[in-house]
Structures are given as structure tokens and as C-alpha cells.
Amino acid sequence: MKVRCPDGSEVSADECIECSKCYPKPIIKMLLAGRNRKRKKRAKPRYGVTRLVGGCLRKTYYDLTEEVVFPLEKMWIFNRGTAIHEFVQKDMPKEDIEIFMEKSFSTFGVIGFVDAIHAGAMYEFKTTANIPDTPQEAHTLQAQAYYSMLPEDKQARVKEILIIYFSMSKIRVYKVVPRNVLPMLEAKGTILTNAIKLGVAPRMEESYICRYCDHKDICHGQKPATYDPNKVDEEPIPEPKNIPKPVEVKPKSSGLNPFFK
Ligand code: SF4
Numbered sequence: 172m173k174v175r176c177p178d179g180s181e182v183s184a185d186e187c188i189e190c191s192k193c194y195p196k197p198i199i200k201m202l203l204a205g206r207n208r209k210r211k212k213r214a215k216p217r218y219g220v221t222r223l224v225g226g227c228l229r230k231t232y233y234d235l236t237e238e239v240v241f242p243l244e245k246m247w248i249f250n251r252g253t254a255i256h257e258f259v260q261k262d263m264p265k266e267d268i269e270i271f272m273e274k275s276f277s278t279f280g281v282i283g284f285v286d287a288i289h290a291g292a293m294y295e296f297k298t299t300a301n302i303p304d305t306p307q308e309a310h311t312l313q314a315q316a317y318y319s320m321l322p323e324d325k326q327a328r329v330k331e332i333l334i335i336y337f338s339m340s341k342i343r344v345y346k347v348v349p350r351n352v353l354p355m356l357e358a359k360g361t362i363l364t365n366a367i368k369l370g371v372a373p374r375m376e377e378s379y380i381c382r383y384c385d386h387k388d389i390c391h392g393q394k395p396a397t398y399d400p401n402k403v404d405e406e407p408i409p410e411p412k413n414i415p416k417p418v419e420v421k422p423k424s425s426g427l428n429p430f431f432k
Pocket residue numbers: 227229230233375376377378380381384385386387390391
């Protein structure tokens with residue numbers, strides 16, 4: 172991972188920690204904790220759930236194949252979110268929080284951490300500057316994906332899925348319908364795996380996300396992509412014609428959360 176210093180120079184995470192001119196070393200270390208970890212090589216790719224539900228697979232493709240330089244100041248936004256998560260989770264039993272889950276498909280795997288499953292509710296926590304009037308689609312799909320990936324016995328214990336937004340001054344709770352979105356994860360993961368294998372970006376999915384996208388120049392052909400998949404000597408994975416719609420599962424509880432909006 173590369174870091175952009177406030178003076179505009181670009182360095183590796185290790186070089187940034189070593190330099191520590193912008194902020195004292197403990198602050199830099201806190202900002203970059205875990206960011207200089209090397210990725211393991213795996214027999215088949217694994218994607219975090221957020222990679223597949225983010226609204227533009229082409230952006231995910233570039234996130235995975237192009238080098239992204241993170242402004243050092245942006246790292247505070249990530250870490251502040253983590254700190255709020257830990258604060259909110261602190262009174263829940265350890266076994267109820269940060270639950271790792273993995274789902275294997277034929278050519279790739281999907282992994283994720285559920286923020287908490289506690290007393291019959293699955294929780295997804297989001298920190299944000301402005302709380303949206305309705306839950307963002309990507310957040311809803313993310314929570315539904317975690318629900319879909321749960322083993323049956325654990326799924327049966329989830330009576331409701333709650334997305335909770337935290338801004339600096341407000342908290343708002345939304346209830347989400349439990350749905351099986353595994354077919355959608357499989358379809359999107361297959362498209363992404365094929366694209367990476369072939370070095371051909373998936374189609375554009377233009378939306379408000381484009382405004383914040385780090386890859387606009389490459390996406391619009393104003394800057395060349397650097398990724399080279401070398402020679403592909405395996406058969407490409409067949410791409411599904413249509414991305415299936417998520418299958419709705421009846422909520423197991425009709426009781427509304429008192430905070431539900
Ligand atoms: S600019 Fe828009 S369409 Fe292009 S990769 Fe980014 S989010 Fe996707």
C-alpha cells in the first residue's frame with residue numbers, strides 16, 4: 172500500500188512510519204496499523220463482501236488491479252470508524268462480535284466479518300458524516316450477504332437485521348429484510364474473477380459513486396491502466412447472462428425494533 176503525505180510525496184506504509192515527520196510516530200502507527208500487511212497467495216481469489224456489493228464492479232476491479240495511493244489524512248476516517256465500532260461493541264460478549272464468515276464458490280471465495288450477532292439481532296454498524304434517509308443499497312446488500320452466508324443453525328437464530336448509522340451527533344437504526352443474496356454474490360464474483368484473469372475491466376456502472384472514485388481517469392480512458400495479467404493460459408470462467416435478483420426470505424420475527432425508522 173502507498174501513502175500520500177500531506178506534502179504530496181508518495182511513500183510505502185513502512186517508509187511513512189519510519190519518517191513520521193507529519194505526525195508523531197505513535198499517531199502514524201495508529202493511522203497505518205495493519206496496512207503494511209502482505210497478502211497471501213491463494214489457489215483461488217477471495218473477495219471481501221464489500222467488494223461485491225459496492226455498486227460498481229469496475230471500480231472493484233481497479234481497486235484490486237491498480238495501485239491506490241491513500242492520502243494519510245484519509246486514514247483517520249477509517250480508523251475513527253473502527254474506534255467507534257469498538258466502543259459500541261464493548262459491552263457485547265466477545266463471541267458475539269466481529270464474527271468471521273467465509274463462503275466458497277467454484278472459482279473464488281467470499282469472506283466477511285459481521286459486526287455483531289447478539290440477542291437475536293444481526294448488527295451492521297456504519298459511521299458517516301451525514302446519516303442517509305434510507306439505508307444505502309450497498310449497506311443493505313452487505314448485511315443481507317452476511318445473513319445469507321451464515322450456517323443454517325446461526326441463521327435461524329437471527330430474528331432481525333439492523334443497520335445502525337452513527338454520525339458525530341446522531342444515531343439512527345434501520346431494519347433490513349433478511350434475503351438470500353448468494354446467487355448475486357456468485358454472479359458478481361464470477362464476473363470479477365473473469366475480468367481479473369483476462370485483464371479486461373467490467374462495464375461501467377455510472378452513479379453518484381463516480382464522483383468519489385479514485386479511478387475516474389483510467390475508467391474514462393484518460394490514463395492507461397497498469398495491470399497486466401500476463402498470459403492467461405486457463406479457460407475463462409463462463410459469465411452468467413443475467414445477475415439473478417436476490418431471493419426474499421420471510422423475516423422470522425414480525426416484532427419491530429423500538430428504534431426502527
Ligand atoms: S468512474 Fe464510475 S463507472 Fe468508472 S469505475 Fe469509477 S465508479 Fe465505476
